Amino acid sequence: MGTIRxxxxxxxxxxxxxxxxxxxxxxxxxxxxxxxxxAGPPLAMGHYSKITVPGGKQIQPEGxxxxxxxxxxxxxxxxxxxxxxxxxxxxxxxxxxxKGKHGVTCALGIDDAGVIVGYYEAAGAAKHGFVxxxxxxxxxxxxxxxxxxxxxxxxxxxxxxxxxxxDYVTGRIFTQRGFVLRNGKFSIVHVPLSRHSRPAAxxxxxxxxxxxxxxxxxxxxxxxxSFIERAGKFTTIAVPNRFETAIACxxxxxxxxxxxxxxxxxxxxxxxxxxxxxxxxxxxxxxxAPQHTIPQCGNAAGFVVGFLTSAHGxxxxxxxxxxxxxxx
Numbered sequence: 001m002g003t004i005r006x007x008x009x010x011x012x013x014x015x016x017x018x019x020x021x022x023x024x025x026x027x028x029x030x031x032x033x034x035x036x037x038x039a040g041p042p043l044a045m046g047h048y049s050k051i052t053v054p055g056g057k058q059i060q061p062e063g064x065x066x067x068x069x070x071x072x073x074x075x076x077x078x079x080x081x082x083x084x085x086x087x088x089x090x091x092x093x094x095x096x097x098x099k100g101k102h103g104v105t106c107a108l109g110i111d112d113a114g115v116i117v118g119y120y121e122a123a124g125a126a127k128h129g130f131v132x133x134x135x136x137x138x139x140x141x142x143x144x145x146x147x148x149x150x151x152x153x154x155x156x157x158x159x160x161x162x163x164x165x166x167d168y169v170t171g172r173i174f175t176q177r178g179f180v181l182r183n184g185k186f187s188i189v190h191v192p193l194s195r196h197s198r199p200a201a202x203x204x205x206x207x208x209x210x211x212x213x214x215x216x217x218x219x220x221x222x223x224x225x226s227f228i229e230r231a232g233k234f235t236t237i238a239v240p241n242r243f244e245t246a247i248a249c250x251x252x253x254x255x256x257x258x259x260x261x262x263x264x265x266x267x268x269x270x271x272x273x274x275x276x277x278x279x280x281x282x283x284x285x286x287x288x289a290p291q292h293t294i295p296q297c298g299n300a301a302g303f304v305v306g307f308l309t310s311a312h313g314x315x316x317x318x319x320x321x322x323x324x325x326x327x328x
Contacts, residue, residue, distance in 0.1 A: 040239060040242060040261065040263060040272055040274070040281075040283045041239060041240075041274060041281040041282050041283045042282060042283065043282065043283050043284075043285065044275055044282035044283065044284055044302075044321070044323065045323065045324040046302075046321055046322050046323040046324045047321070047322055047324075048286045048287070048288070048319050048320070048321050048322075049319065049320050049322065050288075050317050050318070050319060050320075051070065051072075051085060051305070051317070051318035051319060051320055052317075052318070053074045053083050053090055053092065054090065055076070055077075056074035056075060056076060056081075056083070056092075057074065057075040058074060058075045058314075058315040059072065059074045059083075059307065059315070059317060059318035060072045060073050060074065060106075060296070060307050060315060060318060061085070061296060061297075061305035061306060061307060061318040061319070061320070062106065062107060062108045062109070062118075062296045062297065062305070063107065063108055063109040063110050063157075063249070063296070063297045063305070064110070064297050064298065064299050064303055064304075064305045065110045065111060065112050065114075065252065065299060066112050066251065066252045066253060066299045066300050066301070067112050068087060068299065068301075068303060069084065069085065069086050069087070069110055069114070070084070070085040070110075070305050070320070071083065071084050071085070071107035071108070071109070071110045071116055071118070072085075072106070072107060072296075072305070072318065073104075073105065073106035073107060073118075074092075076092075078102055079094065079098070079101070079102055079103055079104065079105075080103075080104040080105065080106065081093065081094050081105055082094065082095075082105045082106055082107035082116075082118060083107070084107070084110075084116070093105065093132075094120075095120035095130050095132075095137055096137055097120055097122070097128070097137075097139070098120050098121070098122050101122060101123070102123045103120060103121055103122045103123060104119075104120060104121040105118065105119075105120045105130075106118050106119055106120075107132075108154065108155065108156045108157070109155070109156055109157040109158055109206075109297070110158075111158050111159060111160055111252060112160065112252060113160065114134065115131065115132070115133050115158055115162075116131070116132040117129065117130065117131055117132075117140075117155035117156065117157065117158045117164055117166070118130055118132075118154075118155060119152070119153065119154040119155060121152070124149050125149065125152075126145065126146060126147045126148055126149065126150075126151045126152030126153075127151070127152030127153060127154060127169075128140065128141050128152055128153055129141070129142075129153040129154055129155030129164075129166055130155060131155065131158070131164070140153055140155045140164070140166070140181065141153050142166075142168035142177075142179050142186055143186060144168060144170055144177070145168035145169065145170065145171075146168075146169055146170050146171025146172075146174070147171060148171060150169065150174070151168075151169045151170065151171050151174065152168065152169060153166060153167075153168040154166045154167050154168070155181075156204065156205050156206070157204075157205060157206045157207045157249070157250075158207065159207045159208060159209045159211070159252060160209045160252070161209070163180065163181070163182045163207055163211070164180070164181040164182075164207070165178065165179065165180055165181070165204040165205070165206065165207045165213055165215075166178070166179055166181070166204060167179065167202075167203050167204060167205075175200075175201065176201040176202065176203065177201070177202055178202040178203050178204030178215050179204065180204065180207075180213070188202075189202065189204060189213065189215070189229060191215075191217055191227065191229075191234065192234060200217075200218045200219060200220055201217060201218045202215060202216070202217045203215050203216045203217070205247070205248055205249055206247075206248075206249040206250035206251075206257070206297070207250070208250050208251065208252055208253060208254030208255075209252050209253060209254070210230075210253075210254055211230070211231070212228060212229065212230045212250060212254035212255075213228070213229045213230075213250070214226075214227070214228050214229075214237075214247050214248075214249060214250035214257055215227060215229070215247070216246060216247055224244060224245075224246065225238075226238065226245050226246055226247035226259060227247070228247070228250060228254075228257065230254070237257065237259070237276060239261040239274055239281050240281070242261045242262065242263055243261075243262045243263060243264050243265050244261060244262035245259060245260075245261045245274070246259050246260050246261070247259040247276075248260065248294075248295060248296050248297065248306075249295075249296060249297035249298065251297075251298055251299050251300045252299065252300065253300040255277055255278065255300070256275065256276070256277045256298055256299070256300055256302065257275070257276045257277070257298070258273065258274065258275050258276070258284070258295040258296070258297060258298040258304050258306075259273070259274055259276075259295065260272065260273055260274065260292075260293075260294055260295065261273075261274050268311070270285075270289070270291050270292055270293070271291075271292040271293065271294065272284065272285055272293060273285065273293045273294065273295040273304070273306065274295075275295075275298060275302070275304065284304060284306075284321060286308055286319050286321075288308065288317075289308040289309075289316075290308060290309070290310045290311070290316050291308075291309060291310050291311040292308065292309045292310075292311075292313075293306065293308060293319075294306045294307050294308065294309060295321070301323070302323035303320065303321065303322060303323065304320070304321040305318070305319070305320055305321075306318070306319055306321075307319065
């Protein structure tokens with residue numbers, strides 16, 4: 001198992017600002033607190049706790065609702081299954097299409113009504129997105145998605161109106177594209193890059209209740225750009241003076257986003273998590289991380305879920321970050 005919510009991409013040392021975008025720069029308060037230090041933005045204040053699933057390995061929390069319910073996936077004995085953590089009460093499930101088989105089911109997002117989205121995959125087959133409404137599953141397959149191994153569709157985020165965002169990989173040249181699914185119709189977010197270039201790949205990984213979308217893209221250089229799109233207006237998300245920024249999610253009540261940044265181009269550097277709200281960036285570094293801290297989603301109250309990995313990308317444990325003076 002590996003990072004699911006966004007694609008890790010090798011990029012140039014400078015994040016070029018696409019035409020028509022706004023740069024999310026730190027506020028004066030953030031600058032005064034030392035957000036441009038060698039270690040990145042100031043640390044977010046709070047504490048980390050371990051998320052476990054009985055009998056499970058490589059626990060990957062992927063989503064958290066504003067009500068504090070956590071979803072994700074883990075490695076079981078013969079398959080990979082999804083889990084739900086309702087304030088410490090754990091339940092697990094598999095999509096009926098792969099139940100009892102050596103397949104994969106991973107929950108990637110959940111709304112406050114308890115509707116879950118994610119993907120399933122039979123051994124050697126393409127991925128398919130799913131929606132789970134109180135145990136009733138519906139499959140999601142983007143029209144242009146490939147049908148082979150390593151191709152297919154992922155449903156990643158859902159808001160209270162039922163709009164879903166996700167990604168699909170085509171079958172011809174393994175091109176990745178983000179999609180929006182609204183009232184049964186698929187559409188693509190057209191990201192303004194420049195007059196003469198098109199995104200080589202796009203990823204959509206979160207949608208707020210007001211329709212704000214988070215995602216990222218690679219261009220032809222290749223450079224990686226993270227963004228938030230609100231009513232056709234794109235804002236670049238880039239941790240100041242850092243090498244790479246990869247947004248992972250935006251909260252249901254938009255405005256709170258999380259992701260990961262790479263301090264320098266050195267492959268040996270640890271990936272560090274970040275939070276973003278109203279122009280202020282904060283770092284997330286779990287003291288128990290063997291190497292990398294990988295946040296996957298956060299909610300409006302500032303709770304963040306994710307997982308820790310070694311230098312070789314092996315997941316060591318899932319985590320919940322609880323902000324100071326907050327209760328879940």
